[in-house]
Amino acid sequence: MKIAVCLKPVPSTTADLRPAADGKSLQLSGVEMLVNPYDDYAFEAALKLREALPGSSILAVSAGGDDTAKCVLHAIALGADAAIQVKAPGISARGAAFAIAAALKDFAPDLVLCGRQAIDDDQWEFPGALGELLNIPHVTAVQSLNVDVDGKKLTGKRRFNRDEQTIEATLPAVVSCDKGLNDPRSPTLKGRLDAKKKTATIKTPADLGLDPAALISTIRIETIAPPPQKSPGRIITLPPTDAAREVVRWLCDEAKVV
């Protein structure tokens, strides 16, 4: 089976994010970039499938700025058979779907795996957009995944609002992965050393027949700012029953939220 895994570099979850001087972008120099955590579940799912189905191959693909190099190196260190880095800085989630759909054309994957959301733009857009461009079904946010290669179908389980759904899809398909799907492994030292000997194929939008300007978001950013800071709240240090009474009084009578 041919499996493609899409990975995105994102700022570390603990990084102190500040607007840049222009007020329209983030100050990212010096901010540690990581592989989007949900993409790790996708890559682990690919490794498990390759172990279960000998002869399978994994192609890792990442589209965006220079930090995509980190994603493809990570994937190679984890055992990707091949990797494509599409150098297209400043692209949107929609733009990434165009770039990756084009980059996957020759590989013709049976299964495309990605994370349920990228934790930087939080758009939850990519899996459906990619499925549309590849004209194959998409299944989002699975917490379990079984692939029936002979029957050319997959079965996933996921939460859908309050329900638990079982969903089936024909192959080829795009599947986005949620926490709980598996326990992602980290690259070994040998993997890291081997990765230095392998290289990713580097493409530009032009190589893929795409206009870079068409990959940028159609929403023009005007400001990017930290969320409004709250003024310090009231502190209550009373015995438990008195504290509880005061909380109830404040919520019912002053804040009027209960």
Add this chain to the structure above:
Amino acid sequence: MTILLIAEHAGGTLKKSAHELSSAARALDAGATIHALALGAGATSVATELAAWGAQAVRVGEEGFEPYAPLCWTCAVVDVANAVKADVILFGAGALSRDIAGRVAMRLGGTLASDCMALSADGKGIKIVRPTHAGRVTTTGAFSGPGPLVATLRANAFAVLKPAQPGAGNVANLNAPTDTADLRAIVTATVQSTGTRPELSEASIVISGGRSLGSAENFKLIYDLCDVLGAAPGASRAAVDAGYAPHAMQVGQTGRTVNPALYIACGISGAIQHLAGMRTSKTIVAINKDPNAAIFNVADLAVVGDLFQILPALTEEFRKALK
């Protein structure tokens, strides 16, 4: 503007999010022509309420829309959006929009903006305010095409206001797409939650517990208070990782984002990943024995003390107050 609302319902009972979509549409353009689409079993019974909420025309599709098939629903939304020439398509941010809004936007040649906190029009286009990086920054952007805007609205972010005049509410039945390609992905089984507590991301009150609860059994303190207040229970990542609560309850960067009127954090230190999932809550109460806990930096009311004593007292006091 022509605005299409994707109205969600539970077996014929309209969800609160539909009221928010209607309110947001009229706030965006007081003169907007509002269309609504409701799909799935029971959709027909929400048409009257959608008219009362300002819909000029309501399309309903029941037969052929169950069980849920994402491509089939995508096709229905796109067909209706094209038929009415929608400038804006509004979804409530939730499982449905996260499943199909990206595909809908791509097929329409439009643009998706997820989890919007505010939308406004200024004559030149639409201004969009949305949190990114799990709420660590707020982005304001301007959109003026090409194509329609597909926006998903964060629950509890838009003021709900019923229109003075109802819409005409002309109801039309929508046939399900007949192309079998639209059934390439389809739900084959659904286990419905049996609980009576509200859905976490839609709840007006969320009460979350942290690792300080110490055990799954002790989460009963959280559940008891939830049941008195009609609240949804949540948990920090630390509590979920320790096995005290299921992942479905996790609030934060790798869990659910909530935006309730009231958030009560019990024994939660306030790691940045947790704050990301709840910091837009209107009112925040935090209970922690550590007076320096980071959660107190975002709390409107900081209660320093032992949650094992305060939580039962709070449940008792609310029970008395709400009697």
